[in-house]
Amino acid sequence: MIGGLYSELEAFEAILQHGSFTAAARQLQVTPGAITRRLNTLEARLGAKLLNRSTRRLSLTESGRHYYAEVAPALAQILAAGERVHDLSAQPRGELRVSVPMNFGRLYVIPHLPAFLDRYPGISLDVQFDDRFVDLIGAGFDAAIRIGALSDSRLVARQIAETRRILVASPDYLHRRGAPAAPADLIDHDCLHYTLFRDAPTWEFQRDRETLRVPVRGRLKANYGMPLVDAALHGGGILQTATFAVARELASGELVEVMPDWCLLPIGIYAVYPGREYRPRKVEAFIDFLEETIGRPAVWDRVIAGDG
Template identity: 80%
Template sequence: MSAGLYSELEAFDAVLRHGSFTAAARQLELTPGAITRRLNALEARLGVKLLNRSTRRLSLTEAGRDYHAEVAPALAQILAAGERARDRAAQPRGELRVSLPMNFGRLYVMPHLGEFLARHPGIELDVQFDDRFVDLIGEGFDCAIRIGALADSRLIARRIAQTRRILVAAPQYLARRGVPTAPAQLSEHDCLHYTLFRGNASWEFHGRGEPLRIPVRGRLRANYGAPLVDAALRGEGILQTATFAVAQELAAGRLVEVLPDWSLLPIGIHAVYPGREYRPRKVEAFVAFLEQIVGAPAVWDRIIVGAAGADAGLADAGFDGAAEAGAATAP
């Protein structure tokens, strides 16, 4: 295979995998114009039109569909062999584009990225913070962290950790409004909504027979968890959140768990990346680093359990830390 034909096939395959000339150009570190020229050259070489192009979408012609079905397996093997050869000869290298959930990324990943870059001097990181489920293939990401249910079959997922979903409130809020002892009592409280959790109008509890779905109300909701944690700290309501988001606040007694004897569905935390025969070493290095910094048990669980152990020691010495915290912050 000539170098020209190889580059043309590589561009053709990248456009189909990423869905646009721009995304393919980003992946191959070329300009969109260079991708267009390579596609034009391939069509001229074959004497057929492979793609229907418009300002809105791309689609394969019948000839393009048949041609890609025949050449794609061989091309995938060639690309994978090239990546394996490069990775055997060098350390992880190149630009690594990563999508991180805003709060999780801020709390647990961003503080450690300097260490990751120091370990891997050949990698450049482009980190995007976004709580939406980005289109990894269409937007040219190498890897993402996703919190919650997974549905995209084009992606490979590796579980990093699990986090509990709990209800929390500030001691001063509970002193003012009372402590709920059953889920049904939540209807009498101001509830803070994270809008990217499914089911904003009700919260679902498990562990005592059939799932119990409780309608809740509240006048404050947001699509970013950190401001809702701040609102809970100010005593503005009861928040449904993940333990990773409030571990430090629980450990310090600034927030306390509400209805601890009732459970909500836990949340999986996964690293996801485009499905392919061979995973680049830069992605493998990043996922392994994430597993290391999160640890097992997860770092947020260690924070909470460690604080609980310290409180138990104080209680044995005759000091009720929870009562002191509540008394100090009650209006």
């Protein structure tokens, strides 16, 4: 009875964590039919319906909410204990679903994943590229890389690097239009704007104790950073970007930093994962590998300095 109840509760937890029977089955490496049978058995055991099921969404019933509130803490301890015992004698394993930003993922994640998979043959990867802050828990992700401010209190965050924000432009653009000497000069320039920034086209600068917020304008904006880098390379304007996105272009001289004596606020790069008492080994292995790959100082800072 105890073993059966454990598998039923495990299925119930997986459904709630991943938002669907299919995702729960993938996590537990069973069929969706097995997940359905386990939930049906649990509901029969309790004599109560726990989930409302429809073709579009799942939701807890009132009985389900009360039951989960009572059982969740104990279940978390049981699952964590099982994972710890398993990890003492096993290598990381299972499918790892990760959400990564598009530019950062293309430059600093994807090129190194074959080495990660060679190191951990028991892990398979599903990497989704998205610059938006996806709901990790609702979408069934194990981890994500996020750049900038964090707001979801349900997630655990570990900073793996930091990157500066700078202004860059091509030598050709600066030759044609002149180099701005101060933030106020940007009003006379074409500024390339990344539309997924949460604020308006206003750039904030600091020098000593002085802070300036300067509205900028330009005729080209996009929701993906790499085309804006390409536009800057072709003389399209001045771009505010992270150093990781333009390290090689800065090192080669194809782009140059604009107004280097004015600072933009640095931004953190974080690995985040759903808050749990115990972090799965596959997640821990992935985050450790990223930290090792990026290094300190970060690989993009070494490239800019000519050491990478």
